Amino acid sequence: DVKVTQSSRYLVKRTGEKVFLECVQDMDHENMFWYRQDPGLGLRLIYFSYDVKMKEKGDIPEGYSVSREKKERFSLILESASTNQTSMYLCASSFTGANVLTFGAGSRLTVL
Amino acid sequence: GESVGLHLPTLSVQEGDNSIINCAYSNSASDYFIWYKQESGKGPQFIIDIRSNMDKRQGQRVTVLLNKTVKHLSLQIAATQPGDSAVYFCAENMDFNQAGTALIFGKGTTLSVSS
Numbered sequence: 001d002v003k004v005t006q007s008s009r010y011l012v013k014r015t016g017e018k019v020f021l022e023c024v025q026d027m028d029h030e031n032m033f034w035y036r037q038d039p040g041l042g043l044r045l046i047y048f049s050y051d052v053k054m055k056e057k058g059d060i061p062e063g064y065s066v067s068r069e070k071k072e073r074f075s076l077i078l079e080s081a082s083t084n085q086t087s088m089y090l091c092a093s094s095f096t097g098a099n100v101l102t103f104g105a106g107s108r109l110t111v112l
Numbered sequence: 113g114e115s116v117g118l119h120l121p122t123l124s125v126q127e128g129d130n131s132i133i134n135c136a137y138s139n140s141a142s143d144y145f146i147w148y149k150q151e152s153g154k155g156p157q158f159i160i161d162i163r164s165n166m167d168k169r170q171g172q173r174v175t176v177l178l179n180k181t182v183k184h185l186s187l188q189i190a191a192t193q194p195g196d197s198a199v200y201f202c203a204e205n206m207d208f209n210q211a212g213t214a215l216i217f218g219k220g221t222t223l224s225v226s227s
Contacts, residue, residue, distance in 0.1 A: 004155070014181055033214060040121070042201060043120030043156070043217035050212050058214060099144050099205050102214060 003027075004104035008093050019078040021107050023091030024065045030096040032074035034058075034066065037088040037106070042083070046089075049074055081111045124224045131192045133221045135185040135202035144205040146215065147176060149186045151198045159187070159200075187225075197225045 006062040007022040014083035027031065031050055035058075045058030047066040056067050064086060067075040074093075078085055088108050125131050127141045143164040148156035162169045162185075164212070169176050175188040185202050199222050203215040 031212075034162075035217070040219060041202075042219040045214055045216065048208075048212070048214050056208060056212060059210065059216070079223050092155075099146065099213075099215065100161065101156075103157070105153070105155045 002044060004102050006089075006104040006107045008036055008107050008109075009105065012112065013081050015082060016110050017078075017081050017111075019081050019109065019111075021076040021089050021091075021109070022080075023070050023074045023076070023104055024094075025074075025091075025093040025102070026072065027095075027102065028071070029093035029102075030071070031094045031098075032068065033080055033094075033101065034064075034074065034076045035090045035092065035093040036060070037090055043058050043090060046076065079107075081109075083111050085109065086111045120221055121219065122222045122224065124226065125192050127192060127225055127227050128193060129192050131187075131189040131196070131225075133187045133189075133200050133223065134201075135187075135218055137183050137185060137202075137204050139204060139206060140180075140183060142204040142206065145176070145178060145185050146203050146205075148203065148217075149196075149198045150201065150220075156201060158173045173211060175207075191224050192223075194225045194227060197223055199223075 004025045033048040034046045049068040065077045091104040145160040147159040150156040160171045173190045177186045183205045199220045201220045203217040206216045
């Protein structure tokens with residue numbers, strides 16, 4: 001069964017901490033994406049990547065950075081976590097030219 | 113930027129009824145649309161998609177309708193079952209400053225099915 005795996009399902013961090021959210025896919029997909037999901041706001045695109053070491057800003061990149069050192073792994077980094085970054089974070093991947101995304105189960109981050 | 117939206121945040125139906133979930137989009141240049149279903153505790157899962165050169169596409173118990181004139185997308189679920197209870201998202205494919213394309217999602221509709 002093909003998968004997008006997000007290593008942490010639940011995290012609790014303190015304001016100002018550096019946070020890493022890891023995502024790994026085993027489908028050899030070129031494209032990877034990070035969204036955040038908040039009640040009443042749906043899914044909003046943070047960053048995406050079309051290839052190793054490539055990254056593009058989505059709609060809400062402020063306060064986030066990403067890393068794509070290997071094709072299968074796409075990391076979301078919060079350099080200094082803030083309470084307004086408390087959210088559900090969803091990673092997804094797809095083949096080049098394909099529109100359908102495969103999502104992970106999500107990482108629920110709480111920043112205190 | 114332009115965004116995809118949904119008309120109703122919640123929809124309640126009886127088991128066996130047909131459900132219709134609506135979505136309005138504003139980007140007339142979008143050429144691809146997709147519906148996802150998200151069950152509690154899970155990531156969104158693909159249901160059905162449609163390209164802008166089509167008006168209708170059918171799957172198993174689901175139908176997507178696209179009205180480009182009024183920029184409206186709908187998902188119809190026939191004979192709704194309790195297992196259909198979930199949050200449903202529509203999304204459109206959008207260009208990002210020529211960097212590439214990505215799916216932009218609406219706010220979601222929570223479908224509740226009662227027995």
